[in-house]
Amino acid sequence: MKNVLMVAEKPSLAASLAAILSNGRCTAKRERFAGNNGCSTHEWTGHFRNEGAVHFRMTSVCGHVMSLDFTSKYQSWDKVDPVELFSCPTEKKECSPKQQMRAFLAHEARGCDYLVLWLDCDKEGENICYEVMDAVQHVIHNVYSHQVTYRAHFSAITDKDIKGAMESLGHPNENEAKSVDARQELDLRIGCAFTRFQTKFFQGRYGDLDSSLISYGPCQTPTLGFCVKRHDDIETFKPETFWYLQLTAGQPEVTLEWARGRVFKKDIAIMLLNRVKEHKEATVESVSSKESFKSKPQALNTVELMRICSSGLGIGPFQAMQVAERLYTQGYISYPRTETNQYPENFDLHAVLRVLQPSSEFGDEARAIASDFQTPRKGKDAGDHPPITPMKLASRNDFDRDTWRVYDFICRHFMGTVSRDLKYRTTTAKLRVGLESFSCTANVLLDAGFTKVMTWQAFGKDEPAPPFVQGSQVAINEVRLAESQTGPPDYLTEAELITLMEQHGIGTDASIPVHINNICQRNYVRIESGRKLIPTTLGIVLVHGYQKIDPELVLPTMRSEVERMLTLIAKGSADFNDVRRHATKIFKLKFMFFVQNITSMDMLFESSFSPLAESGKAHSRCGKCRRYMKYIQTKPARLYCSHCDENYTLPNGNVKVYREFKCPLDDFGLLAFSTGVKGRSYPFCPYCYNHPPFRDMPKFGGCNTCTHPTCPHSLNTLGISTCVECETGVLVLDSTLSPSWKLGCNRCDVIINCFKGATKISVEGKQCSIVSWFLLNLLTPSLSMHTETKCNDCGAQLVNVVYKSDKSKFKDGSEEKTGCIFCSVEFSHLVEKHRAVASRQVRSNAPRGGPNAAAAGGPGGGSAAGAGAGRGGRHGGRPPKDKMAQLAAYFV
DNA sequence: GCAAGGTC
Numbered sequence: 001m002k003n004v005l006m007v008a009e010k011p012s013l014a015a016s017l018a019a020i021l022s023n024g025r026c027t028a029k030r031e032r033f034a035g036n037n038g039c040s041t042h043e044w045t046g047h048f049r050n051e052g053a054v055h056f057r058m059t060s061v062c063g064h065v066m067s068l069d070f071t072s073k074y075q076s077w078d079k080v081d082p083v084e085l086f087s088c089p090t091e092k093k094e095c096s097p098k099q100q101m102r103a104f105l106a107h108e109a110r111g112c113d114y115l116v117l118w119l120d121c122d123k124e125g126e127n128i129c130y131e132v133m134d135a136v137q138h139v140i141h142n143v144y145s146h147q148v149t150y151r152a153h154f155s156a157i158t159d160k161d162i163k164g165a166m167e168s169l170g171h172p173n174e175n176e177a178k179s180v181d182a183r184q185e186l187d188l189r190i191g192c193a194f195t196r197f198q199t200k201f202f203q204g205r206y207g208d209l210d211s212s213l214i215s216y217g218p219c220q221t222p223t224l225g226f227c228v229k230r231h232d233d234i235e236t237f238k239p240e241t242f243w244y245l246q247l248t249a250g251q252p253e254v255t256l257e258w259a260r261g262r263v264f265k266k267d268i269a270i271m272l273l274n275r276v277k278e279h280k281e282a283t284v285e286s287v288s289s290k291e292s293f294k295s296k297p298q299a300l301n302t303v304e305l306m307r308i309c310s311s312g313l314g315i316g317p318f319q320a321m322q323v324a325e326r327l328y329t330q331g332y333i334s335y336p337r338t339e340t341n342q343y344p345e346n347f348d349l350h351a352v353l354r355v356l357q358p359s360s361e362f363g364d365e366a367r368a369i370a371s372d373f374q375t376p377r378k379g380k381d382a383g384d385h386p387p388i389t390p391m392k393l394a395s396r397n398d399f400d401r402d403t404w405r406v407y408d409f410i411c412r413h414f415m416g417t418v419s420r421d422l423k424y425r426t427t428t429a430k431l432r433v434g435l436e437s438f439s440c441t442a443n444v445l446l447d448a449g450f451t452k453v454m455t456w457q458a459f460g461k462d463e464p465a466p467p468f469v470q471g472s473q474v475a476i477n478e479v480r481l482a483e484s485q486t487g488p489p490d491y492l493t494e495a496e497l498i499t500l501m502e503q504h505g506i507g508t509d510a511s512i513p514v515h516i517n518n519i520c521q522r523n524y525v526r527i528e529s530g531r532k533l534i535p536t537t538l539g540i541v542l543v544h545g546y547q548k549i550d551p552e553l554v555l556p557t558m559r560s561e562v563e564r565m566l567t568l569i570a571k572g573s574a575d576f577n578d579v580r581r582h583a584t585k586i587f588k589l590k591f592m593f594f595v596q597n598i599t600s601m602d603m604l605f606e607s608s609f610s611p612l613a614e615s616g617k618a619h620s621r622c623g624k625c626r627r628y629m630k631y632i633q634t635k636p637a638r639l640y641c642s643h644c645d646e647n648y649t650l651p652n653g654n655v656k657v658y659r660e661f662k663c664p665l666d667d668f669g670l671l672a673f674s675t676g677v678k679g680r681s682y683p684f685c686p687y688c689y690n691h692p693p694f695r696d697m698p699k700f701g702g703c704n705t706c707t708h709p710t711c712p713h714s715l716n717t718l719g720i721s722t723c724v725e726c727e728t729g730v731l732v733l734d735s736t737l738s739p740s741w742k743l744g745c746n747r748c749d750v751i752i753n754c755f756k757g758a759t760k761i762s763v764e765g766k767q768c769s770i771v772s773w774f775l776l777n778l779l780t781p782s783l784s785m786h787t788e789t790k791c792n793d794c795g796a797q798l799v800n801v802v803y804k805s806d807k808s809k810f811k812d813g814s815e816e817k818t819g820c821i822f823c824s825v826e827f828s829h830l831v832e833k834h835r836a837v838a839s840r841q842v843r844s845n846a847p848r849g850g851p852n853a854a855a856a857g858g859p860g861g862g863s864a865a866g867a868g869a870g871r872g873g874r875h876g877g878r879p880p881k882d883k884m885a886q887l888a889a890y891f892v
Numbered sequence: 893g894c895a896a897g898g899t900c
Binding site: 010011037062095120124125128186189191192193196199212220508515 | 896
């Protein structure tokens with residue numbers, strides 16, 4: 001007699017299948033395998049295809065036999081650069097070596113001529129088919145042949161379906177199996193590369209970041225993303241004020257609802273109020289009533305069980321599934337992991353009710369429902385397992401509290417599915433006051449239906465019917481305007497999260513609780529009362545960091561994109577290796593980009609976790625929220641606005657608040673940068689510094705490069721002349737260190753200290769509109785009123801210098817003079833030139849037409865230091881270009 | 893120490 005080995009995905013299924021196929025005449029094999037993996041074997045004799053009588057041996061695996069991992073060389077976190085994980089070799093290892101599943105399968109396969117695979121009918125099941133074939137290939141001859149190995153396709157664990165499957169055996173689908181191989185490989189490479197890199201990068205960097213593992217995963221990260229998205233929605237919510245009319249009428253008094261609901265404009269609300277106030281009575285336009293229904297529930301599947309355990313019982317999905325698993329293994333409920341929420345056609349619903357009838361807890365309800373049995377609703381048959389139903393009666397004392405509550409829920413839910421719908425009557429009265437409509441409704445219960453047993457969904461109290469008669473007039477007692485505000489959304493509940501994950505295909509019914517559990521255990525979210533998910537600082541910073549670097553990394557659509565590619569493999573329309581290589585390449589590029597830009601995320605981390613951030617002083621104000629930002633000195637120096645969660649890079653050097661000045665463009669508080677009195681200095685706006693407002697303003701530029709036409713700190717207002725040394729720069733008056741005044745080139749290191757101790761210096765002929773400035777200075781330079789603002793000799797802008805009367809440095813002792821910094825004799829002893837100290841070197845080999853060191857060459861020029869010192873006279877070499885031409889270049 | 897998917 002020939003032998004046939006049959007393998008199911010789990011022990012329970014092997015038992016059910018054996019019982020069905022053998023018509024209950026199978027025997028359990030006594031012998032226990034060494035690994036004691038919990039997989040028993042059932043044997044019987046029957047007919048198989050054309051072989052006549054054969055000996056059947058039905059056993060099972062426990063889910064996957066193999067799992068994918070990197071080869072041992074790549075297990076080291078220290079020696080392997082995570083980027084290598086995208087290309088390094090992988091190998092399949094036994095899932096749990098202790099179980100010795102492969103050896104067990106090979107042992108059971110001994111002497112077998114045929115193999116029939118009864119794995120679950122999904123892609124994972126198809127993949128396990130190949131794991132089983134691989135395990136027995138040395139035992140069953142020609143196991144990959146279609147004449148040896150068969151695949152059973154079944155959609156429900158019922159007599160009809162299972163026997164039907166046995167009659168129409170097919171073959172395992174290699175493409176579907178391969179698509180799972182590809183998923184495993186991608187998940188492994190992507191997840192481990194990002195996790196190792198992130199963990200190592202942030203490890204030990206921040207004292208108060210107590211997370212030893214900062215993981216990334218294509219399912220867990222979007223799951224976290226949902227929670228942070230809601231957090232952000234709450235944080236950025238802007239309440240809106242609205243108004244509504246509150247009207248009471250009749251005797252007994254009834255409060256009516258306004259048909260307009262809310263009005264967001266107060267003046268309109270007041271106008272409507274006044275119109276209503278013109279009337280003393282309301283007209284009852286109609287009083288109508290109708291019957292409404294609340295549907296009974298669909299049969300219970302895993303996701304719904306998890307949702308209700310979370311929202312109704314306060315039991316998280318992870319724990320709920322542990323409890324359900326225990327109830328299942330003890331025989332109290334059917335298999336708890338199923339997507340199906342429709343009972344199979346021949347499912348004996350009455351038998352289940354009979355099981356429940358003796359209960360002291362809900363026996364009365366079970367009996368009542370049995371005598372008034374209703375056909376259950378239709379749902380989805382996913383072809384996996386029947387819905388979750390009670391199998392055996394239990395009493396409260398059999399379990400601990402939570403186990404009982406889950407069991408009690410499953411029983412009551414089952415009874416609910418074969419109960420009547422809830423029925424109620426709604427009576428609505430519609431009233432009119434002038435042109436405004438009002439209404440009042442009352443609901444009255446007609447039939448409690450399924451809520452008799454699902455008591456937590458019970459209908460509220462009956463409401464008194466509106467005491468109005470159609471066509472009558474009702475006295476208005478009071479009408480007033482009420483004011484209220486829209487409120488922010490609440491944090492995401494676990495039940496909502498489960499729904500979102502299900503909708504976006506993040507995880508499966510079996511893995512959803514694992515992902516939620518993961519993001520809790522990794523300290524990315526906390527579960528607060530009402531099972532709401534509140535993201536932690538770490539969770540928020542991670543998601544915001546991904547959003548800064550590569551938002552796709554946290555988008556739920558990323559998973560579905562990958563799934564879409566994998567489906568192509570499963571359908572046979574794309575080559576396994578092509579898809580695998582393509583997806584790996586994309587994610588490797590994403591990974592490398594992430595590594596390159598990790599500082600963007602690090603800035604958020606440092607702002608949130610560094611002890612320095614905590615001691616960071618309140619600095620200047622953010623232009624967006626007007627709150628003080630924190631000054632973080634550690635490199636890269638920056639300002640952090642914790643409210644807006646934004647960082648603004650700062651120049652390296654001293655950065656101080658520049659009095660009360662604000663940038664006219666964005667309202668950010670201005671800052672003064674300097675490297676000391678003899679170094680470079682300029683005012684700057686932290687926002688413009690990072691996001692230049694004009695096309696001609698370079699990134700990381702100060703106000704001395706800003707072409708704002710009227711701002712008192714801009715290049716336009718304070719520019720004096722083309723630089724005496726470099727080709728492109730402009731010397732700009734710097735008042736940030738006053739009474740130490742200076743001109744500084746906005747491109748190179750040239751600095752001209754001047755007029756020490758002066759109380760005020762202003763540049764002549766400025767503070768006009770950009771248009772008039774342009775026209776008058778550039779296009780019609782001959783106009784006399786403006787030639788007065790420029791030096792006739794060198795074209796530099798004239799300056800007006802004011803000293804206090806007793807501190808005048810002018811030789812004639814006068815308080816105020818206007819002149820040219822370079823050419824006016826009265827100024828020459830007050831002007832010195834040198835190069836910025838401790839700053840970058842100017843290229844000495846740069847071809848220059850001879851510096852125009854006017855100040856240095858002038859009488860009493862003082863300590864002229866640097867490359868330009870003492871070279872050339874005032875008008876030697878290149879004459880200064882017309883400053884207006886120079887500045888005009890900025891507008892091109 | 894990493895992912896996600898099965899199952900206990």
